[in-house]
Every structure is written in C-alpha cells, then in structure tokens.
Amino acid sequence: MEWLERNVPKLVLAPSFVAILIFVYGFIGWTAWISLTKSRLMPKYDLDGFGQYGRLFSAPRWDVAMNNLFIFGGLFIVISMVLGLMLAIFLDQKIRAEGVLRTIYLYPMALSLIVTGTAWKWILNPGLGIQQAIRGWGFESFTFDWLIRPEMAIYTIVLAAVWQASGFVMALFLAGLRSVDTEIIRAAQVDGIPTHRIYSAIIIPTMAPIFLSAFIVLAHLAIKAFDLVIALTGGGPGYATDLPATYMYAMAFSRGDLGQAAASAMIMMLVIFAIVVPYLYSELRPRRDQ
C-alpha cells in the first residue's frame, strides 16, 4: 500500500512519458539519422555523412527561406510587441467600453491562420483589394502591390501575422499592467512624476517576465509559420516567400527528397534550440535572491 502510494505518480505519468520519449525524441533521432543518409523517395538507413547539409546550404532556395525567417521573425516579434504594448497602455487608461475594444483586438487570434491568409490574399491583391478600392475613389496612381513583388511579398506575411497576433500580445501585456502594484503608481503620481515616466521607469520594468513570455510565444509562432504562407502567397512569387517549414514540406512531400527535408528540419530545430535553450537556462537556474 505504501509502495503504491509512493509510486502512483510515476505509474500515472509513465504512459505519457513513454509516448513523448518515442514520438518526440525518438522521431527527432530518426530525422537526424535520415538527414545523414541518401534517402530520396523512401527512407534508407545507410549513413552517408553530411552530404545532405552540403546540398542544403548550396541551394539558393534555402538561403531565401532562412533570410525570410529572420526578416519575418524579427519584424513579426518586434512589431507585434510594440503594437501590443501600445494597445495595452491605451486600453489601460480606464476608458469606456474597454471590454468591447479588448474583444475586438483579441478577435483575430480566434481565426485560423488559413482564414487570415486567405482574407489578406484578397485584401492585398492589386486587382481586387486595397489598391483597386483606392483607385476606384479617384486616386489613379495609388499603388500597393507588395503581394506580387518578390522583394516585398515577405512583408505582406509580416502584416497578416502582426494583425493576427498583436491583439493576443495586447491581452498578455494588459494582464501584466493590471498586476503592477497600484500603491507604487499612486505614490509616483503623488510625487508628480509624469505618466510616460511612470510607464517607462516603473511599470514596464516590472513587466519583464511578461516580455519574455510574449517573446517565446511569438518566436515559436514565427518559426513554425507554415499555414499562413501557404494560404497567403503559396511561397510565391517564385519562391520569394518560402520559409524553412514550407521548404521542408516541399522537399518531403512534393519532391520525394526525404534526406533534404530531414536536413532542413534539423536546422529548424537548431534555430529553435538557439532561442529556447537560453530561456530554459534563465528559468531553471536557482534564483540568487531567494
């Protein structure tokens, strides 16, 4: 009985532990193995060194995909956080109808990325969307054709993704703002400190953990971005808006090139590690002040 009591937690956790061991770490291992073979249509298991990585890094399309990841990821995270913070601060001014506004801003998060992508595809289409509408109002020379310009198309993805995610970031920040001790703020107000200084010197610094959470959530959204690209641009024009995830999909499922797909998946995983490992390290290390 006593043994059972001690071991129930272990027994209950065992199945999910085993499942994660196999289906997450096991298959990461399998993918790593495949990335070192000459697998094409079907997996082969004879090791062949790092040839697939050589092919990957000499493919111009992979370069474009990685560059796009940094452009998209960087802009998406920064703009979403700045916009989200601004919205949260404005909503925090004890305004009327805050509940309604909050819902409106948060609503895009409830949509699937496929819906977001398809809607923005039409909005941004020069012949159907914004450009056509504004030209219809008499501004004949108005041009907004990012969607069909290879060098600008990646920014349309940033636009749609920011539209989708900034409301969510706003909600995170709003919760953070509300959790700041009101006594401190009152004290600052009594001392006659201007509002913008209260925010920049007191409120925002106390919200540092919220920034970190928002960053981690947005960063993993950016790296796994796939459906938005597929719906909005299909990776085009050409392959100008390819991301590593769409590259991997193309190699694995359209081209019958499993080795390439596995190699690109491993690189994606390393990128995620580069972001998550420092975070875990900072979270898990023993706190000095406790």
Added chain:
Amino acid sequence: MKSVLAASTAVMLAAPAMAEPTAEVLHWWTSGSEAQSIAVLQEQFKAEGGTWTDMPVAGGGGDAAMTALRARVLAGNAPTAVQLKGPAIQEWYEETGLADIASVAEANNWAEVLPERIADHMKCEGQWCAAPVNVHRVNWIWGNKQILDEHGIAMPTTWEEFNAAAEKLQAAGVTPLAHGGQNWQDATIFETVVLGLGGPEFYQKALVDLDPEALTSDTMVQVFDQMRTIRGFVDDNFSGRDWNLATAMVMNGEAAFQIMGDWAKGEFLAAGQEPGVDFVCAPTPGEGFLYNVDSFAFFELDGEEKQQGQELLAKLIMGPEFQKTFNLNKGSIPARNDVPLDEFDDCAKQSAEAMASGSEDGSLLPSYAHGMALRGAPAGAITDVVTQHFNSDMSSEDAVQQLADAVANAM
C-alpha cells in the same frame, strides 16, 4: 460453437477456390470530370466480377496520394494498383519492386499499339510494370477566336510571331497572355519555350538528359530572354492564380492566349464553347509534342485474388473501350493508337495525329513540368530556377548558371 467454428473455417477454406479478382485502387482523380472518368473503370471492373475498393486521396496534385502510398508501403500493406506516372514508376520499382504484368501486355499486344516512347515509361528493366490511361498534350496554346479575329491575328507558329501578336494586343489594351503565377505553370511555359526555340533534339538534351553543355548554351540564354519577354505579356494580378481561372480569362475575352495542356479544353467545353468557333487550339510555336501520360502501376502482392485483380485491371485499362470513354470524359487522347477517334473533337484529333507523327520523327517528348521527364529532385530544382527568374529581375545569364548549379546539386 464447434459447428460455427467449423462452418467459418469451411468458408475461409472455400474462399480461395472461388477467387474473385479484387483491387484496391489508390488515385487522386477526385474532381468532377476525373471522378466520372475513373467511375467508368470501376463499373467495368465490377461487370467482370471483380471487387473494387476505391481509395481516392485528394489534394496537392497527387502529393497527398503519394504520401498515403509511402505510408502504406512502409507499413508493408501496399495497395493493389496506384496511379503513378513517368520516372516515378521506375523510382518505385527500384525502391520496392513492382508486379510484372508482361503476360497481360503480351497477350494484348501492347507493344504494337503504344508509341514506343510512351511504352518505355511503362517498363521496368525491360518488363511491363504499368498501364497507360491517357495522353495529355502539354504544349498547346489556346486563343479567344473573337479577339484574334478582331485584331487580325493568326495563331502564332514561331515565338517571334507570338511576340509581335502580343505587342499588338497590348497596344490595343488587351492582356495578351492569361497566366497563373504558380511554379508548375511557369514551368509549363518554360518547357514549351525550350521546345520551340531549341527544337526536339535540344529539349531532349537539356531537360531529359540534363546535359550541362545544353543547359548552359546560348540557346538556353535565349529561352530565358523569351521568358522575360513573356513576363511582360501577363497582367498584374497573375500571382497565385489557378490555371482554370486563367482559362476563364480567355473564355471571357479578358485575355487573348493561354499556354496550357489540353485539360484546359475541358474548361472551354464545359462552358459550352466550341473549338474553332469560340476558341482556337494550336500547338505552341515550334515543333514537337510534349506528353503527360497518366498510368497505373501495380505493386508485388501475395494472394491470388489480388494478382487476378491486377491482371484484370491492366487488361481493362488498356482496353479500347475504356480508353475511348475515359478520354472523352477527361479531354485527353487514348494512349493506344488504334482507337477510332470519330467522337473526339478537332483538337483531340490534331493531338492524335501529332502524336503519331512525333513518334516517327522523334519529336514525341516527355513533359518535364508534369513529372514525365525527370525524377522529383532535379525537376524541382529546375522549376525553382525557372520560377525565380520569371518572378524577379534575374538576368538570363545568371539564370543559366543557376540552372546548371541547381541540376548538379540535385543529382
């Protein structure tokens, strides 16, 4: 209890004796006319006493079906028959082996009735391993008759004529070419330009044999120059447009031409338009015939009823009756050259004639853009360069260099 057991054992034992041909068929013909076409085969198979298990997998132009196939093969449970085409047949043969259907092929004289080039696709190491269903011609150019007549333009027979006609149309405010900016559509135009400017021999060297000299030749530079010119003839909203929407533009008079395989004809016919009256079909400028052949391959399986199913299926697929009905539905032409074409339209008849003559003079060639000429990796690498060039301001010289590098990298 005992008697039930005995009875069921008896049934199980008796089953092989009255073996019925069974077939589980994996395919991606799920859209309206395609589903109708495969239903014809299903009915014939059932009429011969077979049991048909349909396994349609929609999506991604067959990508989803191929993923399903991979999963089934890895699980050791391959379907009886699979829609496979081009070099993928040989690739699967090397990976897993395919059933030998030579007995059916020889009994029904396939070698006599199929063009040699197409028959070669159906053989693995010299043995018949797949059965062709249809032949699509890829290098067609479709025109809106009314627009062309209005501006006094004949269907172009050289790319210079095409450029001249397109400039004239553009000056008159008509979009010359309806095109959808999806990479396979870019690749479709590219291969017709390679064939038109370089000729059949050059096409064979460049896009089938992947000869580096041909890939970096001056002719290839000219091909990319022509692609750049064509880029100027499409409208601004072409990015991501589906091919059938581009066809609709020609139908509705919003654009004059479209370069697309003969599945586009189905769209015209479905809209009640008549060839020669409302729309015109002509081969793209230059000589030659680029084919896209759908076929079924058969995996090696145990079990007599499955093997019988495979043989019956192979026989039916190549049967003149099925080839006729199927292709009338699908808009392509029969792979057999002895099927009477009376019920087919003029474009199909023209296509059949060109296939016969092309088979003799060697200008019957596999389409690279539709997975007939090359395996997935090199074909994809070429498409990447073509679509990147088409959608940017890359110079033709750079494109040619990238093409050679990409092909070398994909081997």
